[in-house]
Amino acid sequence: LVDDTNTQRDSVESKQRVSEKKVDHAPVCDTKQPVPDECGLVLAPSSLPNAGWGIFSLRDRIRGTPLLAGDVVIQLTDPNVTHAQNIHRMLHDYLWSAEETGGFYEGRVVVSLLPGPGMLANGLDGNRHNVIPFVPAVDEGGCTRLDSPGAGAFTHYHNYTFFVQKPIAAGNEVFIDYSADWLKERKQNFVQPETTVDLRRDLDWLRDHGKCLDNLKGGRSPIPHAGRGAFAARPLTKGSIVAPVPVLPIAKREAMDMTSTKTYNNVIAKKQLLLNYCLGHPKSSLLFLPYGPMVNLVNHGGKKANVKLQWSSSQLLINSKNQSEMTLEDVWAMEQSGLLLELIAIRDIASDEEVLMDYGDAWAEAWAEHLLSWKPLPGSETYAPSYVQDDAIKSLRLDSELKLHPYPNNVLTSCLYRYTGNVGKLEAPTATSKTDVVATVQWNMTKGLFQPINLRPCRVLERRHDKRKGTLFTVQIHNRFGLPESQRIPKGIVHVVTDLPRRAIRFSDKIFTTDQHLENAFRHEIGIPEEIFPLKWMDFAKEDKSVLPEF
Numbered sequence: 001l002v003d004d005t006n007t008q009r010d011s012v013e014s015k016q017r018v019s020e021k022k023v024d025h026a027p028v029c030d031t032k033q034p035v036p037d038e039c040g041l042v043l044a045p046s047s048l049p050n051a052g053w054g055i056f057s058l059r060d061r062i063r064g065t066p067l068l069a070g071d072v073v074i075q076l077t078d079p080n081v082t083h084a085q086n087i088h089r090m091l092h093d094y095l096w097s098a099e100e101t102g103g104f105y106e107g108r109v110v111v112s113l114l115p116g117p118g119m120l121a122n123g124l125d126g127n128r129h130n131v132i133p134f135v136p137a138v139d140e141g142g143c144t145r146l147d148s149p150g151a152g153a154f155t156h157y158h159n160y161t162f163f164v165q166k167p168i169a170a171g172n173e174v175f176i177d178y179s180a181d182w183l184k185e186r187k188q189n190f191v192q193p194e195t196t197v198d199l200r201r202d203l204d205w206l207r208d209h210g211k212c213l214d215n216l217k218g219g220r221s222p223i224p225h226a227g228r229g230a231f232a233a234r235p236l237t238k239g240s241i242v243a244p245v246p247v248l249p250i251a252k253r254e255a256m257d258m259t260s261t262k263t264y265n266n267v268i269a270k271k272q273l274l275l276n277y278c279l280g281h282p283k284s285s286l287l288f289l290p291y292g293p294m295v296n297l298v299n300h301g302g303k304k305a306n307v308k309l310q311w312s313s314s315q316l317l318i319n320s321k322n323q324s325e326m327t328l329e330d331v332w333a334m335e336q337s338g339l340l341l342e343l344i345a346i347r348d349i350a351s352d353e354e355v356l357m358d359y360g361d362a363w364a365e366a367w368a369e370h371l372l373s374w375k376p377l378p379g380s381e382t383y384a385p386s387y388v389q390d391d392a393i394k395s396l397r398l399d400s401e402l403k404l405h406p407y408p409n410n411v412l413t414s415c416l417y418r419y420t421g422n423v424g425k426l427e428a429p430t431a432t433s434k435t436d437v438v439a440t441v442q443w444n445m446t447k448g449l450f451q452p453i454n455l456r457p458c459r460v461l462e463r464r465h466d467k468r469k470g471t472l473f474t475v476q477i478h479n480r481f482g483l484p485e486s487q488r489i490p491k492g493i494v495h496v497v498t499d500l501p502r503r504a505i506r507f508s509d510k511i512f513t514t515d516q517h518l519e520n521a522f523r524h525e526i527g528i529p530e531e532i533f534p535l536k537w538m539d540f541a542k543e544d545k546s547v548l549p550e551f
């Protein structure tokens with residue numbers, strides 16, 4: 001018996017050794033791997049019919065816990081009207097209103113890209129969602145326009161986190177809140193289920209077929225001028241899938257042009273910041289926008305890369321064709337995304353190590369040239385971003401004080417205030433307001449008021465000290481771009497609000513002034529490796545097919 005046990009143990013150990021060896025030498029194209037034991041969240045086909053990918057929890061989750069580490073938000077500003085048709089589907093079905101993320105001051109028309117749950121999770125109506133987002137942090141990631149060629153090359157909006165709002169049982173799908181209006185507009189495409197009982201998948205199936213979504217976490221990158229980066233949340237073995245990378249096709253790269261090439265507010269409209277987060281090939285008009293959690297944070301590592309991109313065989317779970325069978329026209333016509341890439345570890349990666357890929361020669365050459373030619377723009381020394389002002393200035397200035405001590409030119413004051421159409425007490429025009437009627441209301445703290453959607457430009461008129469409440473301000477509230485008619489203060493009315501505490505007034509960056517609008521900000525897409533880019537998508541190279549590699 002003892003001998004038998006030993007023999008069995010030997011045989012198990014030798015099997016383990018064989019399988020370890022197998023993993024070590026596994027061809028990187030083998031993507032059918034179970035997720036790591038510690039993985040808590042996976043990508044898999046949604047439990048809703050025809051809904052594409054979905055997110056599933058592998059463990060029970062309680063209210064108030066984060067679903068995933070916080071991710072970046074990328075603000076797309078003033079899309080070029082002529083070329084926006086190339087991203088029509090993406091704008092309509094995947095991107096969020098900048099009102100949700102506080103990005104509305106970035107341009108006249110702003111939409112937000114929220115990789116991870118914001119774009120990947122499906123939605124339910126009728127308050128049946130189980131996660132909700134919390135506002136992003138905003139900062140320059142250590143790269144200022146005065147001292148870094150990285151300024152404006154990566155997004156300032158980060159750590160955007162979804163929290164569990166209703167308990168989620170292991171195996172259940174994660175749902176975000178698609179508003180009733182949003183769903184009504186798209187009712188042919190998004191059929192809502194009557195019950196949430198079956199909106200789950202078998203746990204063993206998910207472990208075998210799902211792709212782990214929480215192997216990565218964000219943090220400040222030690223790479224000079226790179227901003228933030230993606231780091232391994234646990235040890236990742238060579239040959240394993242580090243992250244699924246679902247991508248949305250962008251038919252023409254001109255869609256990354258901004259509205260006009262003329263100057264506006266002294267800022268030259270140029271390429272969208274979003275281009276830096278897109279994947280492309282120099283010989284193709286196509287771009288792909290990755291939208292899996294944390295994958296947009298993966299920096300360029302050149303020869304130090306520890307992951308590489310490859311197509312996933314799992315895309316056939318929701319697609320009838322894989323990428324090699326698709327023509328360029330098939331990709332253009334894709335109704336919803338289905339193309340799936342994967343980041344594969346090309347060596348063992350330790351926990352907390354930065355995950356890096358090779359962006360390719362074209363990117364590396366463009367970056368090297370940018371480093372050589374970059375110098376700070378004139379006026380950079382007087383610029384101070386709004387979040388710095390908020391930290392530095394505790395008491396807000398009145399007009400008379402601003403004449404002597406103005407704020408930096410790039411900021412405005414914004415108040416958290418919800419205008420409900422109630423203009424309050426009306427007063428006849430005064431000498432200062434001339435032809436306008438003055439309407440005054442008292443500020444009131446209400447539920448949800450501190451959401452960025454309620455920020456609107458305001459001017460401080462008075463400051464007084466209240467024994468109980470501290471310093472209180474009287475302000476004039478203005479309209480801003482993007483406000484619905486019901487929230488616009490009618491013409492001819494000066495809307496005054498009294499008794500705002502300092503925490504209800506923030507500094508905001510004026511339109512087109514943040515680093516992402518800098519004229520000298522770096523812009524370049526990430527290269528999709530030559531060996532995985534289908535030849536038939538290289539429409540820029542039709543005349544010169546002889547030099548192209550066979551796919």
Ligand SMILES: C[S@@+](CC[C@H](N)C(=O)[O-])C[C@H]1O[C@@H](n2cnc3c(N)ncnc32)[C@H](O)[C@@H]1O
Pocket residue numbers: 072141150153154155221223224225226227228229276277296297298299300301522524
């Ligand atoms: C896909 S984003 C990567 C995430 C980005 N670092 C962030 O903070 O959001 C690509 C951009 O990151 C920066 N970046 C990536 N790798 C870099 C590197 N090796 N050196 C400098 N900047 C890098 C460049 O600005 C590039 O355009």
